Amino acid sequence: MPATHLPSAAGSAAVSPNGGGPGSASHPGADGAYLRCRELGMRLSRQRRMVLDLLWSEKAHLSARDIFEKLNAQGRNIGHTSVYQNLEALQSAGVIECLDRASGRLYGYRSDPHSHLTCVESGAIQDLDVELPPGLIARIEDLTGFTIESYTLHLSGRPRAGG
Numbered sequence: 001m002p003a004t005h006l007p008s009a010a011g012s013a014a015v016s017p018n019g020g021g022p023g024s025a026s027h028p029g030a031d032g033a034y035l036r037c038r039e040l041g042m043r044l045s046r047q048r049r050m051v052l053d054l055l056w057s058e059k060a061h062l063s064a065r066d067i068f069e070k071l072n073a074q075g076r077n078i079g080h081t082s083v084y085q086n087l088e089a090l091q092s093a094g095v096i097e098c099l100d101r102a103s104g105r106l107y108g109y110r111s112d113p114h115s116h117l118t119c120v121e122s123g124a125i126q127d128l129d130v131e132l133p134p135g136l137i138a139r140i141e142d143l144t145g146f147t148i149e150s151y152t153l154h155l156s157g158r159p160r161a162g163g
């Protein structure tokens with residue numbers, strides 16, 4: 001059987017929504033994040049586990065305030081400063097994702113390279129796995145003299161009528 005991970009339809013980009021694509025095996029859930037913290041020598045305090053569990057169950061891009069409010073709505077006793085400090089520690093260690101938006105920082109559960117689609121009507125952001133055609137990456141490498149190791153696309157649009 002041919003050993004290839006390239007998209008079968010040469011010349012077209014492979015796209016799958018919400019982490020169902022080639023990168024999906026690399027985020028097995030909050031347990032994977034716990035493991036990653038331990039490997040990095042980070043303490044897994046009760047508050048830190050709360051923040052990780054919420055991000056993995058919501059699977060959305062949330063602000064520190066969103067996360068604080070959701071945890072407190074669940075009856076979790078955690079302060080805003082603790083939420084913020086844990087998010088910053090986790091994102092600087094590369095355990096979680098951080099998006100800098102004009103409205104502030106948003107945190108997400110995935111740390112592997114992936115792309116985003118922003119709805120211009122609601123502002124909602126969804127994760128996308130977009131695989132560029134190898135020919136396009138080769139052209140970019142020729143143009144820049146760089147070896148491309150990863151990429152993230154930022155797309156925006158609105159829901160199609162009737163879609």
Ligand SMILES: [Zn+2]
Pocket residue numbers: 061097108110114115116126127
């Ligand atoms: Zn994301």
